[in-house]
Amino acid sequence: MLTPIKDYLWLVTVCMVAGILFTVVPLSGHNFFVIGLLTSACLYVVYAVSWDLLEGYTGMLNFGQLIFAGVAGYTVALLELNSGIGRVGAIIIGVLVGTFSSLLLSIPSLRVRSTYFAIVSFSVLLVCYKVTMTFIKVFGGDYGLAISRAFSREILFYASIVIMAFTVIASRVLVKSRFGMALQAIREDEETARAVGINIRLYKFLICLVSAFFTSLAGICFFYTMGHVGPEIFSMMGSTDVLIMGVVGGQGSIFGTAIGGALLALLLEVMRPVAEYRNLLYAFLLVLVVMFAPKGIWGGVTSLIKKDDQRR
Amino acid sequence: MIQTIIIYGIIWTFLYSLIAIGFSLIFGVADVVNLTHGMVIMAASYVVFLLVSNVQISLAISMLSGIIAAALLLIIIYLVFIRRMLKAPHTSMLLLTIGIAMMLQQVIILVAGTQTRYVPSIISGSRPIWGVVLSNQQILSVVVAIALVLLLGSFLKWGRQGRAIRAVSQDREIAAASGVSPNVIFTLTVVISGTLAGIAGVLVSPIEVVTPEAGWGFMVTAFSVTVLAGLGGPIWGVVVSAAIVSYAELLTAFFIAPMLKEAAAFTILILTLMFKPSGLFGKKRI
Numbered sequence: 001m002l003t004p005i006k007d008y009l010w011l012v013t014v015c016m017v018a019g020i021l022f023t024v025v026p027l028s029g030h031n032f033f034v035i036g037l038l039t040s041a042c043l044y045v046v047y048a049v050s051w052d053l054l055e056g057y058t059g060m061l062n063f064g065q066l067i068f069a070g071v072a073g074y075t076v077a078l079l080e081l082n083s084g085i086g087r088v089g090a091i092i093i094g095v096l097v098g099t100f101s102s103l104l105l106s107i108p109s110l111r112v113r114s115t116y117f118a119i120v121s122f123s124v125l126l127v128c129y130k131v132t133m134t135f136i137k138v139f140g141g142d143y144g145l146a147i148s149r150a151f152s153r154e155i156l157f158y159a160s161i162v163i164m165a166f167t168v169i170a171s172r173v174l175v176k177s178r179f180g181m182a183l184q185a186i187r188e189d190e191e192t193a194r195a196v197g198i199n200i201r202l203y204k205f206l207i208c209l210v211s212a213f214f215t216s217l218a219g220i221c222f223f224y225t226m227g228h229v230g231p232e233i234f235s236m237m238g239s240t241d242v243l244i245m246g247v248v249g250g251q252g253s254i255f256g257t258a259i260g261g262a263l264l265a266l267l268l269e270v271m272r273p274v275a276e277y278r279n280l281l282y283a284f285l286l287v288l289v290v291m292f293a294p295k296g297i298w299g300g301v302t303s304l305i306k307k308d309d310q311r312r
Numbered sequence: 313m314i315q316t317i318i319i320y321g322i323i324w325t326f327l328y329s330l331i332a333i334g335f336s337l338i339f340g341v342a343d344v345v346n347l348t349h350g351m352v353i354m355a356a357s358y359v360v361f362l363l364v365s366n367v368q369i370s371l372a373i374s375m376l377s378g379i380i381a382a383a384l385l386l387i388i389i390y391l392v393f394i395r396r397m398l399k400a401p402h403t404s405m406l407l408l409t410i411g412i413a414m415m416l417q418q419v420i421i422l423v424a425g426t427q428t429r430y431v432p433s434i435i436s437g438s439r440p441i442w443g444v445v446l447s448n449q450q451i452l453s454v455v456v457a458i459a460l461v462l463l464l465g466s467f468l469k470w471g472r473q474g475r476a477i478r479a480v481s482q483d484r485e486i487a488a489a490s491g492v493s494p495n496v497i498f499t500l501t502v503v504i505s506g507t508l509a510g511i512a513g514v515l516v517s518p519i520e521v522v523t524p525e526a527g528w529g530f531m532v533t534a535f536s537v538t539v540l541a542g543l544g545g546p547i548w549g550v551v552v553s554a555a556i557v558s559y560a561e562l563l564t565a566f567f568i569a570p571m572l573k574e575a576a577a578f579t580i581l582i583l584t585l586m587f588k589p590s591g592l593f594g595k596k597r598i
Contacts, residue, residue, distance in 0.1 A: 061403040063410065108582035112589045115345060118406050119539070120585065122347075123532045123578045134571040236528055240414055247407060276422055283414035290407045291397065 010172060010255070018165040025154050035157050039225055041265040042160040046167045046218035048245040048261030049254055050211040055243075056251035057175055058207050059187035061118040062105070064125030066239045068212040069219025072098025073229035074132070076220050077145035087150065091220055098216025102208040110201045113190065129234035144230025156225045163221055167214045172254045174210065183207055187252075237279055241268065244286045249296050256298025317562050319444045324558035326457035327516055329551045331530055332537035333464060334508035336550065340481040340543045341501045342398065347409040348389055349509055349534055350527030351416040356382035356513025357522045358420055361429050371432065375514045382510030383503060385416075390502040398498075413527070420524045431517040453515040460511065464504075465547035477501060481544055482595070532574050533557065536581040542594015549593030556580065 021038060028034040051065040076094035079085050085093070104124050109117040132139040139145065151159075174180050182203055185193040194200055223229045232238060241264070249260015264282070271278040289296055295303070335349045356378040363374035389412055397408055433449035441451070468474040479487040480497045488494055512530075520526070541553035557580055561573035584591060 055403060059401075059403060061406050108585045112585055113402075115402050115406070116539070116585060116589075118403070119345065119535045120582065122528075123535060123574075123581055126528055126532050127575045127578045130571045130574055134569045236417075236525075237414070240410065243407070243410075276418060280415060280418035280422070283411050283418060286411035287393065287408060287415065290404055290411060291393065294400070294404060 011169065014165055014168050018161050021161045022158065025157065030154070032153060035153050036225070037266060037269050039153075039157045039160045039221075040269055041262045042157075042164040043218040043222050043225075044242070044245060044265030044268070045164050045258045045261040046160075046214055047242040048249060048257040049167055049171050050214035050218075051242050051246045052251060052254065052257040053171055053175070053183075053207055053211045053214075055246065056253065056257065057180065057187060058183045058204065059114050060109075060204065060208070061114065061121075061243075062211075062239075063118055063122040063236075063243065064105075064128075064234075064239045065211075065215060065242045066219070066233050067105070067121070067125055067128055068098045068101055068215040069222065070128060070132075070229070070233040071101040072216035072219040073223035073233060074139060074145065076223055077147065077229050078138070080147050080150075081145060094220050095213065095216045098219060099209055099213040101216075102212035106205050106208040110204060125234055125236065125239055129231055132231040132234060140230070142231065144228055144232075146228040149227055150224055153225075156221060160218075160221050160225075163214075163217050167217075168254060168258055171214070175254065179203070179206075240286075241282065244282050247286055247296060248289050250298030250300075251294075251296060253296075253298045253302075256296055260297060313566075315443050317559070317566060319441060319446065321555065321559045321562050323450055323454045323519075324562065325551065325555040326454055326461060327512060328533055328537055328554040328558050329461050330457055330508050330512040330515075332534050332541070332550050332554055333461070333547065334505040334512070335534035336538040336541065336543065337477070337481075337501050338505050339538060341477055342394075342498050343402075344394060344398070344405055345402075345409065346394075346505070347406065347531060348386070348413045348416060349505070350530035351413045351420075352382050352386050352389075352506060352509040353513040353516070353530050354420060354522070354524065354527040355385055355416060356510040357431065357517035357526075358424055358429075360514055360517055361431050361522055362424060364431060378514045378517075379507060379510035382513055383506035386502055386506030386509065387499075390499070395498075417524050417527065424524075426524060429522040431522060433518045449518050453519060456511070456515060460508070461547065461551060464508075468547060473497075473500060478544075529574055532577050532581075533561075536577040536584075538591075539581055540584050540591055542591020544595035545591065545593030549591075553592060 079090035245261040250256025360378040560576040564576040
């Protein structure tokens with residue numbers, strides 16, 4: 001029997017992690033390197049978790065999770081640079097455009113099985129990259145778009161913590177709800193899910209919007225942190241990094257992907273000077289995990305705990 | 313202008329046919345979306361480039377090595393990785409092949425750098441055809457590609473193993489019950505697909521520039537041609553679809569922007585998925 005307190009243990013943990021992260025700023029003496037590192041880790045957690053809502057819970061493998069972040073980031077950048085709409089307006093429109101950019105992926109793949117969702121996302125990613133490189137006057141080509149510092153690093157760090165906690169809590173609540181159960185039914189078997197009366201197209205459509213919403217928030221926060229958005233956000237490696245974090249952490253588990261996102265994002269920043277080898281290592285890690293530990297780190301940990309329980 | 317588009321369209325139709333036939337054979341027979349296909353094509357191009365620029369051997373031998381290297385590479389990928397995962401869920405296979413493709417791309421970058429590379433032509437000179445000046449290399453490429461497509465078409469239509477490939481593609485269980493071993497057919501398909509990828513890489517490299525990223529672009533082409541043609545259809549269906557895609561790309565490249573040719577292929581992909589998901593000539597439900 002589960003006690004009520006155990007049911008809410010995860011919520012306490014998330015709030016504690018967020019609280020500890022808040023204390024890092026004064027403890028580190030406003031160290032920009034540490035703050036930057038942790039901001040990036042928090043935002044990668046958001047990317048990985050929202051990727052997992054699609055792949056781990058609904059079986060829709062997205063090769064281009066950062067499409068949403070990139071679209072939102074470019075929208076905010078364009079509005080900041082070319083219009084007098086104001087910062088709040090730019091962010092709101094950015095989130096909306098980023099969220100609805102998921103229609104590019106979901107509408108073409110509603111009638112076909114999920115394999116084609118992967119194919120479409122792969123193609124959309126490449127096309128986004130080419131579009132930003134083609135219309136140089138609008139998107140700044142190779143260099144991208146840059147703005148002067150709008151928020152202090154500390155504020156952006158706090159924002160990233162809030163976005164992360166919000167995403168993790170909301171996702172967890174979502175996947176345990178009836179809605180989340182329906183998603184998992186779709187992942188397991190589309191025909192059966194349809195037979196028990198789940199409107200597959202509607203659910204797929206909605207979860208794409210939700211995933212894109214979280215990723216857009218993180219993408220905009222990333223844009224302000226960097227002060228820059230460029231075509232590299234649509235690179236194959238960028239989105240594959242997110243996918244690797246999700247897979248290594250453990251698909252189909254919010255906390256698994258969050259841990260994978262945090263660990264690999266930290267490693268990503270540390271290994272930046274040797275980027276070529278880092279990419280090779282990550283790709284190799286992906287192949288290893290897919291072949292030998294399809295449940296990732298989290299799957300390994302939980303199976304150990306379960307074995308322990310059985311022994312008692 | 314119009315002649316240029318028509319002539320170049322023919323060249324790309326048959327090069328795209330080679331790429332798409334290799335990709336769709338594995339897709340149809342083993343139900344594997346092989347995302348390494350584009351990188352195997354690039355691997356062939358890079359083998360030719362590295363041999364030509366570092367070792368003093370003739371271009372013809374370099375190209376042969378490129379084709380053999382690509383075929384071997386895909387066979388190794390199949391035997392070591394893909395074969396063990398055939399029973400895993402679809403998304404695992406996609407994750408596996410993108411991981412391998414990523415590794416290949418990084419190895420290419422580590423060995424040859426990210427710079428744009430050029431591969432010289434096998435034969436020099438050029439001649440005008442219908443008012444369009446084509447290099448002899450381009451003419452050679454299209455002739456070889458047409459010959460290969462015809463050869464493959466007849467092999468799949470009338471050859472004993474070719475018919476076995478079609479049988480497995482249509483229904484694996486019934487084919488197995490009639491004495492066709494799906495495993496043997498999978499391996500045969502991989503050999504054909506790898507060889508086609510190698511030939512495509514070798515034929516494309518002197519015409520186009522060679523970059524590590526180009527492999528992803530070929531994947532989008534392969535997707536859109538395959539989806540437009542549909543699975544389980546005839547070879548000429550793939551050629552017709554390749555023609556539609558290559559003319560759409562050329563028109564976009566000429567009248568809008570050369571970088572956006574993938575956008576044309578992508579538009580065809582999504583329109584097909586939305587309005588005719590089984591493709592123009594497909595016999596399978598997707």
